[in-house]
Amino acid sequence: MFGKKNSDVLIVGAGPIGMVAALTLAQSGVRANIIDKAGKTCARSNALVINPASLEAFNRLGFVDRILDQSFRVEQVVIYDESQIRETIRLSDLGIAYPYLAILPQSVLEDILESELSKEGVSILWNHRATHINHMINGIELEVDRLVERSIGYAVAHSEKLVDKTLSFTTKLMLVADGYNSLLRKWLRIDTNTVGETRQFAVFEVETDSYPEKEIRISLGNGLETVQYPMVGGMSRLNFQFEGAELPSEYRNKDTIPVQTHFEQEELLGDKHLHELIEDRCPWDTGYINRVIWRTAVPFELRKANILREGHALLLGDAARSFGPTGMASVNLGIQEAEKLAYSVKDGLGQSELLTQLDRLLEDFELKWDAIYQLGNHSRPFEMAETWTAANRERLLQSLPVNGVTLERLASQLFIHLVMPEMVDA
Numbered sequence: 001m002f003g004k005k006n007s008d009v010l011i012v013g014a015g016p017i018g019m020v021a022a023l024t025l026a027q028s029g030v031r032a033n034i035i036d037k038a039g040k041t042c043a044r045s046n047a048l049v050i051n052p053a054s055l056e057a058f059n060r061l062g063f064v065d066r067i068l069d070q071s072f073r074v075e076q077v078v079i080y081d082e083s084q085i086r087e088t089i090r091l092s093d094l095g096i097a098y099p100y101l102a103i104l105p106q107s108v109l110e111d112i113l114e115s116e117l118s119k120e121g122v123s124i125l126w127n128h129r130a131t132h133i134n135h136m137i138n139g140i141e142l143e144v145d146r147l148v149e150r151s152i153g154y155a156v157a158h159s160e161k162l163v164d165k166t167l168s169f170t171t172k173l174m175l176v177a178d179g180y181n182s183l184l185r186k187w188l189r190i191d192t193n194t195v196g197e198t199r200q201f202a203v204f205e206v207e208t209d210s211y212p213e214k215e216i217r218i219s220l221g222n223g224l225e226t227v228q229y230p231m232v233g234g235m236s237r238l239n240f241q242f243e244g245a246e247l248p249s250e251y252r253n254k255d256t257i258p259v260q261t262h263f264e265q266e267e268l269l270g271d272k273h274l275h276e277l278i279e280d281r282c283p284w285d286t287g288y289i290n291r292v293i294w295r296t297a298v299p300f301e302l303r304k305a306n307i308l309r310e311g312h313a314l315l316l317g318d319a320a321r322s323f324g325p326t327g328m329a330s331v332n333l334g335i336q337e338a339e340k341l342a343y344s345v346k347d348g349l350g351q352s353e354l355l356t357q358l359d360r361l362l363e364d365f366e367l368k369w370d371a372i373y374q375l376g377n378h379s380r381p382f383e384m385a386e387t388w389t390a391a392n393r394e395r396l397l398q399s400l401p402v403n404g405v406t407l408e409r410l411a412s413q414l415f416i417h418l419v420m421p422e423m424v425d426a
């Protein structure tokens with residue numbers, strides 16, 4: 001094996017969660033490497049809502065203005081059944097630091113994070129694929145293939161990746177943020193538990209003839225989630241939950257090419273079906289669809305890892321757990337957890353209790369995830385609550401793209417008493 005690199009912390013995966021951990025560590029003066037097998041950041045809108053608590057985290061990290069400058073701000077969420085408005089939830093009434101949601105494609109968020117890392121002198125090691133973990137007494141050795149792209153083909157140009165070098169990274173602590181299809185989780189022999197039914201969505205990014213309203217629209221009609229998110233540039237994202245044959249988990253892999261050359265699942269994602277979906281499932285006016293910019297189908301298995309640390313490796317973000325898409329919990333909780341965890345690492349590095357302290361923090365994260373999976377059990381409708389709202393409260397609360405105290409306060413607008421774990425601790 002050639003090159004050897006070592007650092008106090010090694011982060012595997014430069015998605016939003018790995019990058020927030022790396023940035024927080026860099027700003028705290030901790031030496032960390034961050035690697036990713038992809039050649040660059042993602043090219044799609046994927047998880048596109050930044051919530052008020054994540055905006056506060058970005059404020060602490062010093063770049064909230066860049067996020068807000070490039071976002072479409074939304075102050076309310078309107079909830080429909082299959083035909084009419086049932087509730088309107090206003091963040092503007094909350095009196096919090098950021099009383100709105102920032103709608104921003106994940107591709108833009110990742111680019112901003114990469115450039116903030118670069119300001120701190122951290123370069124993401126793209127095209128570095130983790131291939132093998134060796135546990136050591138005081139840390140971990142990770143074997144990593146450095147990849148190079150080689151163009152192949154003549155009439156139709158495309159490329160393949162070849163291994164240029166195998167490197168050895170040694171670290172005291174490894175943060176595993178390699179996403180939904182985490183291979184490192186499997187190598188660490190950590191299983192996952194299913195905690196709810198898998199939700200599958202057909203996703204369309206569209207340009208319409210009407211400028212989008214400053215609201216997110218969610219329909220919970222017939223037990224299926226349908227959502228419209230407004231975006232900058234007069235675009236919107238439409239997400240339609242569907243039932244049917246299970247999508248392979250590769251549909252969760254991130255796209256790094258911005259242009260859609262083809263799409264699979266014509267029956268599900270073709271224009272004809274999109275128009276039928278709009279007709280049947282959107283009780284609001286979507287405007288005339290001028291053009292579909294991007295379409296895909298994505299599975300969201302509701303599951304969590306049964307342990308979150310193995311030796312000196314711990315799981316973060318989608319590698320650790322996943323939620324349904326409408327409440328945008330995966331990315332927002334992930335951002336907030338990555339920041340908290342990185343501060344704890346900074347405080348505890350070099351101390352014998354570091355791993356015990358991190359375990360306590362991971363237990364705290366897990367309590368919150370469990371509460372989100374079972375919001376029905378954590379909530380109680382008051383008498384003034386609408387019957388429909390009371391009956392649908394679990395799905396409704398899971399769909400609101402906020403977390404923590406903000407979620408409790410929005411629930412109270414619906415006359416629902418919600419107690420999340422952080423309030424129990426308080």
Ligand SMILES: Cc1cc2nc3c(=O)[nH]c(=O)nc-3n(C[C@H](O)[C@H](O)[C@H](O)COP(=O)(O)OP(=O)(O)OC[C@H]3O[C@@H](n4cnc5c(N)ncnc54)[C@H](O)[C@@H]3O)c2cc1C
Pocket residue numbers: 012013014015016017018035036037038044045046047048106128129130131177178179180183184203239251252253254255296298316317318319324325326327328329330331334
């Ligand atoms: C098409 C699509 C639509 C989505 N829509 C929504 C939505 O509407 N709402 C929502 O909440 N969420 C949505 N998501 C999910 C959201 O994008 C994820 O929750 C979020 O990206 C998780 O961040 P992460 O940093 O944990 O993982 P990721 O962003 O997945 O990053 C993991 C990184 O690890 C890298 N990696 C993997 N294996 C290795 C290895 N062996 N070595 C080195 N690097 C490795 C990958 O290249 C990747 O960059 C969507 C995802 C997709 C793909």
